[in-house]
Amino acid sequence: MTDNIIVSIKGLEKFFNSDRGVVRAVQKIDLDVVENDFVVLLGPSGCGKTTTLRCVAGLERPNGGSVEIAGAMVDSADSGQFIPPEKRDIGMVFQSYAVWPHLNVYENVALPLTDGSRRVPKDQVSDRVMESLRLVQLEGLDSRPVTDLSGGQQQRVALARAIVTKPQVLLMDEPLSNLDARLREEMRIELKKIATTAGVTTLYVTHDQGEALSLGDQICVMNEGKILQMGPPEKVYSNPPNLFVAQFVGEMNFIKGAVSGVDTVKSPIGERRYEFDKPYSVGENVTLAIRPQHIEVKSLSDNPGENPKGVILTKTYLGDSVLFEVQLSEITIVVKASGDTLIAEGQDVEIILPNQNWHIFN
Amino acid sequence: MWPVALLPMVILIAIVVVFVYISFQTGVIGTDDAEFSYDNYKDLFGDEFVLEVLENTLIFAIVTTIVSLFVGLPIAWITERTTIRPKALIYAMMTIGLLVPPVFVGMGWTFIAHERIGFINKMFMAAFGLNSGPINIENPAGMGLIEGLTLAPLAFVLSVQVFRTMNPALEEAAQTSGLTFKRTLRRITLPLARPAILAALIYIFVIGLATFDIPAVIGLSSNIYVFSTYVYSEAFPPDGLPEYGIPAALGTAMILVALLLTVWYVQMLRTSEKYQVVTGKGYKATQINIGKWAPACWSFICIYFFIGLLLPILLVCFMAFLPYITPPSLEALKLFSLVNFEQMNWEYVGRGIRNTALLMLIVPPVILLAAFCVSWLVVRTKTKARYVLEFGAFLPHTVPKVVMSLGALLLSLYIVNDYLPIYGTITLLIVVYVICWIPFGTRALNSSMIQIHKELEEAAYTSGLTMVRAIRKIMLPLLRPTMLSVWIWTGLLVYREMTIAVFLISQDNVTLPAIVWGRWTMGSPNVAAAITVLMMLTLLPLMVLGWRFARKSRF
Numbered sequence: 001m002t003d004n005i006i007v008s009i010k011g012l013e014k015f016f017n018s019d020r021g022v023v024r025a026v027q028k029i030d031l032d033v034v035e036n037d038f039v040v041l042l043g044p045s046g047c048g049k050t051t052t053l054r055c056v057a058g059l060e061r062p063n064g065g066s067v068e069i070a071g072a073m074v075d076s077a078d079s080g081q082f083i084p085p086e087k088r089d090i091g092m093v094f095q096s097y098a099v100w101p102h103l104n105v106y107e108n109v110a111l112p113l114t115d116g117s118r119r120v121p122k123d124q125v126s127d128r129v130m131e132s133l134r135l136v137q138l139e140g141l142d143s144r145p146v147t148d149l150s151g152g153q154q155q156r157v158a159l160a161r162a163i164v165t166k167p168q169v170l171l172m173d174e175p176l177s178n179l180d181a182r183l184r185e186e187m188r189i190e191l192k193k194i195a196t197t198a199g200v201t202t203l204y205v206t207h208d209q210g211e212a213l214s215l216g217d218q219i220c221v222m223n224e225g226k227i228l229q230m231g232p233p234e235k236v237y238s239n240p241p242n243l244f245v246a247q248f249v250g251e252m253n254f255i256k257g258a259v260s261g262v263d264t265v266k267s268p269i270g271e272r273r274y275e276f277d278k279p280y281s282v283g284e285n286v287t288l289a290i291r292p293q294h295i296e297v298k299s300l301s302d303n304p305g306e307n308p309k310g311v312i313l314t315k316t317y318l319g320d321s322v323l324f325e326v327q328l329s330e331i332t333i334v335v336k337a338s339g340d341t342l343i344a345e346g347q348d349v350e351i352i353l354p355n356q357n358w359h360i361f362n
Numbered sequence: 363m364w365p366v367a368l369l370p371m372v373i374l375i376a377i378v379v380v381f382v383y384i385s386f387q388t389g390v391i392g393t394d395d396a397e398f399s400y401d402n403y404k405d406l407f408g409d410e411f412v413l414e415v416l417e418n419t420l421i422f423a424i425v426t427t428i429v430s431l432f433v434g435l436p437i438a439w440i441t442e443r444t445t446i447r448p449k450a451l452i453y454a455m456m457t458i459g460l461l462v463p464p465v466f467v468g469m470g471w472t473f474i475a476h477e478r479i480g481f482i483n484k485m486f487m488a489a490f491g492l493n494s495g496p497i498n499i500e501n502p503a504g505m506g507l508i509e510g511l512t513l514a515p516l517a518f519v520l521s522v523q524v525f526r527t528m529n530p531a532l533e534e535a536a537q538t539s540g541l542t543f544k545r546t547l548r549r550i551t552l553p554l555a556r557p558a559i560l561a562a563l564i565y566i567f568v569i570g571l572a573t574f575d576i577p578a579v580i581g582l583s584s585n586i587y588v589f590s591t592y593v594y595s596e597a598f599p600p601d602g603l604p605e606y607g608i609p610a611a612l613g614t615a616m617i618l619v620a621l622l623l624t625v626w627y628v629q630m631l632r633t634s635e636k637y638q639v640v641t642g643k644g645y646k647a648t649q650i651n652i653g654k655w656a657p658a659c660w661s662f663i664c665i666y667f668f669i670g671l672l673l674p675i676l677l678v679c680f681m682a683f684l685p686y687i688t689p690p691s692l693e694a695l696k697l698f699s700l701v702n703f704e705q706m707n708w709e710y711v712g713r714g715i716r717n718t719a720l721l722m723l724i725v726p727p728v729i730l731l732a733a734f735c736v737s738w739l740v741v742r743t744k745t746k747a748r749y750v751l752e753f754g755a756f757l758p759h760t761v762p763k764v765v766m767s768l769g770a771l772l773l774s775l776y777i778v779n780d781y782l783p784i785y786g787t788i789t790l791l792i793v794v795y796v797i798c799w800i801p802f803g804t805r806a807l808n809s810s811m812i813q814i815h816k817e818l819e820e821a822a823y824t825s826g827l828t829m830v831r832a833i834r835k836i837m838l839p840l841l842r843p844t845m846l847s848v849w850i851w852t853g854l855l856v857y858r859e860m861t862i863a864v865f866l867i868s869q870d871n872v873t874l875p876a877i878v879w880g881r882w883t884m885g886s887p888n889v890a891a892a893i894t895v896l897m898m899l900t901l902l903p904l905m906v907l908g909w910r911f912a913r914k915s916r917f
Contacts, residue, residue, distance in 0.1 A: 059534055085537040086546075092538035098531035101637050102553050115549055116540025147636060161539065171538070 006070055006169050006201040007033035007056060013064030013077070014051050025051040027225035028065065033169070033218075038195055038202045040216035042209060044248070048225040049205045050173055056203060057092055057171050058085035070168045086117050091162030091200075092171040095178065097154045099146040099161070106142040109133060109161045118165045132160040135194055152183050159191070163198050170195060170202045176211065188214055209249045213237060221245045243361045246289050253295070253333045255288040265360070268330035269308050269351075274358050289359040292336040296352035297324055299343060307350040315345045326351060367735035370797045371754030377797075378617070378761060380777060381769035385610035402611035412592075412612065419588040421502040422509070422577065423570030429510025430566050433666050434517025435559070440659050441518075442525040444652040455667050459515030461905050462671060463858035465878060466894055468579030469887070470674020471508050473681055475499045477584070481677075481689035500584035509576045511670035513566055520562035524555050524634070543650075558634035564627040568620050572762030574861040579882065589616055590764045594865070597768055606772065613765040620760040628756075675898070682891040702892035711893065713870075714877040717788055718857060721873065725795045726852040730845055732796065733803030738833075740804075741811040742819070755804045758797055767865030770794045786868035794862050799855060803848050810844040811837075850907055857901065 014026040026048040033039045041049035054060035056067055058074065061082065067075040069090070074083040091112075099108050110129045113120050120128060133139045136156040141149070146157055155175060162170055175191070176184045192215050195202045206212055212219050213233045220230045221244075229236055229245050240246035247254070257267025259280045264273050267288060280286060300309060313325040313332065317339070324335045326349060335351070343349060388399045406412050441452050474480050475497045482497055498504060532554065536546040574590040582591055593609040652659065680690055683698045736755050740748045758766070770793070774785040784790045814837065822832035838845075860875035867876050874897055881890035 057538055059537065085534075086540050086542055088538075090538055092535070094531045094535060096529070096531050098529065098535040100532055100535070100550060100554075111536075111541070111549065112539035115545050117542065118540050158535075161535075165540065 004035040005032045006035050007031070007203060008068040009052070009056070009065065010068075011065035012052060012055060012062050012067065014048075014055065014060065014062050024225050026055070026062070029222075029225075029227050031220060031227065031230070033201055033203055035201055036199060037217045038192065038204065038215060039218045039220060040212040041203065041205045041220050041222060042207070042212040042216075042249070043222035044207055046224075047222040049207075049222050052222075053171055053173055053203060053205050056169070057090060058083065058088055089118065089165075089168040090171055091165060091167040091169075093155070093158045093162050093173065093175045095174045097151075097158040097175075097178075099154050099157050101145075101147050104143055104145050105133070105138060105149070105157055108146055108157055109164050112161060112165050116165065118167075128164055129160075132164040135163070135198060136160045136190075151179055152187065155179065155187070159194065163194075163200060166198075167200065170198075170200045172202065172204045174206055175204075176206070177208070184211075191215065213249070219249075221248065223248075238357075240289075240359060243287060243289075246359060246361065251292050251334060251336075252289050253292060255290075255331060255333070257286060257288055259284045259286060268328065269353065270306060272353070273355075274360060275356070276360065280360075280362065284362060286360050286362045289361065290354070290357060292323065292334045294354050294357040295333065295335045296354075297326060297335045297337055297343065297349050298352065300348040300350050304350040307352055309348070309350050312343060312345050312347050312349060315343075324349075363735040363739055366732055367739055367751055368754070370732050370800050371751070371757065373793060374754075374757055374761065374766070374797050377766060377769035377773050380773045381610055381765055382614050382617075384606050384772055385614045387610075388607050402607040406608055406611045406615070409608075412608075415587045415589060415592045415612075418502040418586060419571060422506045422588050423567050425503050425506025426509040426513060426570035426573075427563055427567045429507055430513035430517040431521075431559075431563060433511065433514035433670075434519075435521045437514075437663055437666070438518045438521030438525060440652075440663075442522055444650045444655075444659070446652045446656060446659055452663060455663070456515040456518045458905065459512070459667075459671055460519070461854050461858070461901070462512075462675070463860065463875060463897075464509070464512045464573075464575040465579055465858075465860050465875060465882075466678055466898070467508060467512050467671065467674045468576045469878075469882065469891065469894065470677045471499060472580055472887075473677040473687065474674065475504075476580075479687050484689045500581055500586050502581075502586065502588065505577055505580050505586070505588075506570070508580065509570060509573060511666070512576065513569065514666060514670060516569075517562060517566060520565065521559065524558040524562070527558075528554060528637075554637050557630045557637070561627050561630035561634060564623055564630065568623050568627070568759075571620065572616065572764065574764055574864075578864075578879075582883070589613075590762065590861075593764045593768060597771075597865075606768075609768070613762065613768065616762055617760060617765060620762060624756070624760045678891045678894050679898075681888050682895040684888055687887060702889050706889060706892065710872070711874075711877060711896075714872050714874040717791075717871055718873045718875075720788060721791060721795065721856050722853045724792055725799075725856050726849045728792070728796050729799055729803045729852050730848060733800055733807050733848070734841075734845075736800070736804050737807035737811050738837075741808060742816070756801055758799075758801050763798060763861045764865065766794060766798060767862045771866055786866075786870060788871040790866055791863065791871050791873070794866065795856055795859065798862065799852050802852065802855075806844050806848050807841065810841055814840050850904075854901075854904060857897075857904065 009029060009031040011028050011030065012026050013028050014024075016023045016025060025046075029048075029052065031039075031052075041052060043049050051060055055062050055075065056069070062075060062077050064077045066073060066077065069088055072083075073079075073081055074088055075081065100111070103111065106129055109132055110125055112118065113125045113128055114122075130139060130142070133142055136159050138153065138156050138160065141153070146154060149157065155178075158175070172191075176187055179187060188211060204215060213236075216233055218230060219233055219236045221228045221236060223244050229241050231239075236245065236249055240249065243254075246252050255267050255269060257265045259282050260266040260271055261282065263276055264271055265286060265288060274288070308328050310326040310328040313327045316323040316325075320339045322337045322339055322341055324337060324343070326333050326335055328351065333351070337343070385402055386398055386400070388397060388401050437452065437456070440446055441449055446452070472480065475482055477483060477498050477500060480497065480499075486492060499508065528551070533546055533550055536550045541549065572590060574594065577586070577588045577591045578594065581587065582595070587595065589612060593613060596605045596609040598604060677690070680694075681687060682702060683700070684694060685697065685699065685701050688694050688697070736751050740751050740755070761769075770790060771785070774782075774790055779785055784793070818836055818840070819832050822836050823829075827835065858875060859873075860879055863871075863873045863876040864879050867880075872880075874893065878890045878893050878897070881887070881893065
């Protein structure tokens with residue numbers, strides 16, 4: 001059974017003219033969003049993720065490529081076909097929430113149903129609005145002016161408004177970035193729950209990799225207008241295909257070395273065997289990468305053997321864990337250890353390197 | 363800083379107090395004859411003539427407001443919300459409109475459409491053998507039309523600000539909620555713009571109630587009076603003693619009206635500010651493709667520019683080179699000469715030039731100094747006393763220029779003359795000009811100062827700088843662009859100011875606009891036109907300067 005594809009982006013291209021020349025915001029990307037999936041577009045500022053989202057919304061018109069929503073062509077640069085945002089079956093949450101300040105909570109959520117292109121008969125409006133408000137836990141506040149609400153509450157109004165028409169796809173543009181850290185964590189879980197309960201396919205834009213990992217069924221890592229990797233969070237985290245994804249998602253140590261044999265690499269941590277995912281030629285320069293939590297550190301013993309020796313430069317205490325900056329003979333690496341470790345700053349240590357969990361990039 | 367900041371306010375309050383006091387006096391002021399009474403007010407509201415004046419004023423102000431918004435608002439919307447090009451041209455046309463003295467436009471329109479001498483009427487009279495022409499601008503509505511055209515650029519500037527500060531995400535949210543363009547306009551855009559547009563409307567209406575230049579140039583000769591020209595004619599009668607009591611009563615009533623309207627205006631402004639949610643990413647609003655509407659829009663803009671500015675100015679230039687008023691024609695061209703320029707009293711005009719130049723040099727820096735002190739104290743200090751300053755800074759809004767001028771005249775003539783003989787001097791002009799335009803300076807400086815984060819100054823203090831040094835090295839350099847544009851704008855406003863100059867005129871302090879007025883009312887319209895041409899020629903480079911700075915800091 002083929003999964004139903006709700007959003008299909010093919011060859012999407014968008015560029016802007018600025019004083020400094022042409023800015024290629026989106027460079028011929030392809031993306032398919034499966035029904036009921038929560039897809040996260042992740043990347044640094046300027047990578048093209050918001051532009052892509054706005055093209056799906058119809059707020060931005062691509063220079064090349066096409067967008068289909070639920071099998072219907074909504075935007076095609078070749079044929080010139082364009083369905084404006086108000087006629088697309090979408091709901092959108094903006095970074096600034098964009099709740100209408102002259103309407104109260106109820107009116108904000110009701111407007112798509114009373115005046116939008118997907119409006120419903122008058123007798124159904126009240127039930128739908130209250131259902132939406134209940135989902136975001138705001139049902140007591142329906143008569144409040146939205147300007148009286150806190151940031152988190154305004155954001156929930158925006159969410160309720162976006163799902164009240166039961167759209168095919170929900171678009172969210174960094175909805176959590178204006179909230180403080182504690183609220184952000186709480187809302188993260190809330191958001192996913194609401195999207196799942198409402199059963200709506202979601203396309204979510206963020207620059208926060210922690211958000212992406214916890215929210216996404218699929219993560220799409222973007223940089224400089226291109227998609228670098230698309231896959232479930234575990235795959236993006238443990239199998240990054242290139243240097244950028246490796247260092248953007250999660251913490252990573254990078255160690256430069258050179259290939260010295262069929263499966264060996266010589267580097268400041270010694271000449272060791274690694275699992276090569278593809279053939280490299282001898283002498284080729286590569287970068288080894290390993291996550292801090294896959295390295296162990298222990299007090300320098302009498303018999304370190306092959307384990308590299310080092311000294312603790314800094315110790316950053318995080319409560320449940322500790323990050324050590326360890327100075328080895330030529331390089332520094334970061335190691336994650338348990339929060340109740342007794343190792344202290346300035347202490348001589350030895351590093352226990354694993355045999356798996358290494359990545360190699362060239 | 364406090365004395366500098368408070369002084370203008372104190373002087374203004376003194377002026378208003380004197381003015382109100384005079385309104386309760388009958389008899390010849392300054393003599394023993396004068397006594398306290400309510401008669402002025404009784405006479406005022408029982409006098410049929412005064413009621414007619416009020417009616418004229420109301421019609422005039424209403425027509426002015428409607429016309430200015432009818433022209434300015436759509437042009438602002440077209441410029442900000444569509445893809446019309448080039449936008450810089452539209453801004454230039456509107457900025458020129460802001461700087462041209464209304465007296466020029468008034469004179470030009472008299473040459474065009476005056477009942478007897480206007481050339482359009484003369485053409486009709488000649489063609490159809492009539493006694494008088496069909497177009498008559500010497501009535502409140504006609505004058506309102508012309509005043510409205512001169513205020514259209516102001517309506518434009520105010521409306522542009524409204525459209526610029528609207529959060530585009532609010533309309534995008536409407537689009538993604540399924541609302542069509544028309545519905546978005548109706549349910550989102552217009553309700554959000556309403557308070558700000560209403561504020562602009564009130565602002566222009568208050569100006570219309572109190573303005574002097576155009577009703578004076580066009581209406582006086584035909585005995586059509588509005589509030590401002592009535593006050594003038596009572597205070598400066600061609601013969602007999604000046605009557606101050608009744609116009610003072612009318613003026614006091616007008617201050618109250620203006621005060622109420624300004625309170626309403628501030629309320630509207632506060633409401634509109636609530637709706638200005640600042641976006642995180644600062645997207646520009648999507649602009650509608652102008653497409654096939656471009657020719658229609660440009661026609662509208664150009665017709666306004668032609669009727670409102672170009673045509674009257676052309677007529678003035680034309681008349682400057684003719685010895686008497688005659689409709690433009692090929693024969694008239696033969697009469698062209700420089701006789702007006704040769705016959706000018708150059709000594710007198712020279713004095714006018716000197717005085718105008720002096721005012722332009724002195725007034726702007728004084729305004730900047732006072733405005734800076736007021737703004738700094740209001741924005742940066744936490745004392746309760748700063749509310750007094752805020753109120754004082756906005757008081758000149760509510761006092762009509764004719765009231766301010768007449769009050770200053772009375773104050774200087776009857777109260778302080780013994781120990782501060784500034785009556786009839788240019789110093790008096792400087793004082794009144796400064797008081798009149800301080801709100802302009804404080805408004806600009808306030809918003810600039812607020813944008814300069816307090817922490818920039820605080821970093822200076824924690825680095826060991828004294829307050830004076832912090833202001834000199836941090837604040838002033840950061841405020842320089844704003845201060846420069848305030849300097850240039852107020853310089854241009856001084857250059858074109860006629861009302862105050864006329865009310866306080868004397869042989870010594872006469873300015874160029876006052877000379878133009880003098881020639882106009884004494885039956886030498888062509889000479890007046892000639893001086894106008896001189897003024898325009900010197901105005902041109904100043905306007906170019908002003909426009910370039912206005913572009914950089916839009917306030």
